[in-house]
Amino acid sequence: MPDRRQVLASVAATLAMPAVAQSDKSVSLVVGYAPGGSTDLTARIIGPELGRRLGRTVVIENVAGAGGTLGAQKVAAARPDGQTLLLGTNNEMSIHKLINRAARVDGIADFTPLGLIGSQPMMLVASTRVGVKTLDEFLAQVKRAPGKYSYGSSGIGTALHLAGELVKQRSGLFMVHIPYRGVAPLTNDLIGGVLEFGVFVLSSGLPHVRSGKVMALGSTQLAPSPIAPDIPPLGAHPQLQGLDMASWFGLFGPAQLPASQLQRLQEALRDTLAAPDVRKKLEEAGATLADPRADLASFMKSERDKYAAIVKFANIQE
Template sequence: MKRIHIILAVLVVATASSVSAQTALGGGAYPNKPIRMIVPFPAGGATDILARALSQKLGEKIGQTVVVDNRPGAGGTIGADAASKAAPDGYTLLLATSSTHSIGPAINPKIPYNAETDFTPIAYVASSPNIVLVPNASPARDMREFMAHARKNPGQLNYASSGNGTIVHLTTEYFKAQSNTFILHIPYRGTALAMPDLISGKLDVLFDSFVTGMPHVKDGKLRALGVTSLKRTALAPDLPTVSESLPGFESVTWFGVYGPKGLNAELTARVNQAMNAALSDADVKERFARLGAEPTGGTPAAFAAMVKADNAKWKKIISERKISTE
């Protein structure tokens, strides 16, 4: 009889532990309902398309539907803020970008969340470089020639951006600081609006998004001098990096997944594992490539360290170059 009591006691403890573990994972074996992935940008844009490619495969790997929830506005701030205030139960994720967690916090002191402490980093999803474009009539055939040309003509060359405080603007100012060149800034309301002026030679250079810039190179309308990733991109392996002429230069748009603050380690690891499996899928890699993005993956700690370094870099350049969104 005593033996039976001992066995029953062990079973009760085991059952209680199982229930406790399941409760920690959202009231049942996680995930037991659809997962929401907030995308802080409009439907149809590059971030949204990337999110939909990722969410489909992530759903397969984690065993539950992942629903994309577009919450656009204020440069990604509205959606990111909503994610930061969600319950840390693993059922709300955020597809963040350098705009929401590196550049935005660096340039906007009134942002409604703390990018470092109000979220739980889960996985570095992908990165996309900028591409340096010049008119076909430009005397520069590569980055070294362009820098020499700019140094010989201080204040005589100009560059376009998609507006003050954008990644295109900051990347070019970063380049100017590193290369000791003086090139005038002409802001547009988007790089697409600047393209006709660049093609015609009214503009001298544009550090455009790879996905929107490369088609003009393939069509023979513009010349590409380099990409802004630290290493050559598999998307255009023959194209040199800017860092080959300007050591250490790097500027990429990154994409990563966060949970709200307080997401426990077990859930974080579960989503990270499924995310890395999804990013290894050939179909995801192919769909990302069409957007000019390369899958990354890795640990939550590595992702957090990358974002911290990226934010520090942009804070420094914004301060030194006295950049604002005004």
């Protein structure tokens, strides 16, 4: 007959089994873009620490396509149990519904916002074959020949596209927009001189600037980036006064996430972003971390209002 200590040990092991099984469930962190981009990089930086805070393994799941909306659709359709999350960006969460009224997913209505992670500027660049090295030279040259020059982005309705149209709106310049299927073909055409100008997310474009393959003309946030203080803010120029736009990242769950799950995930995200190693890696990648008190839902609504004005100006439709 087992003694009392054996019985207690057996009971304790039995009671602990559900907790162990629960902790063994992984969390899918969906990224609506291919590996290697800024969104994927952000997910891979926060994923391990977020998993540690949740007591689970976080698995990055790349569901690329349709400007991030395929990944968003997957999360919107998932059970609201905290096991499927989205590393979302302004492309699919705030812009897509503005340019496609029939969109199957709405970044505001179909998700539970968990927290804003951070942002990084975009930058306007020139092919070295154009002979433009400064913002003043760019403005003067494009003004002399309306419609002659083109700029490229990673696709219609992306933040990069809207940033290019904002430059046109503020400066009164006319350039033709060329949408690309991602950053790689855009980069190839800029380097090859097929395309005159382009818009990059800072972290994606900076290596090409540093190597001298493209010329940086300015960044889209008012303050210079700490990792590229030599690139002037576009908004500091008199013709682009106050121009301020960023590519941002946030964490989302499906709509109707239970309050207990919401609180747990929000706390885990706050603790993750407070971890020194995570902060260091995000900042080295060009990100400015968000204020932990930021209300992501309110932020998204204000962003959508800002984007709506640009979409209307440029008559962007998908």
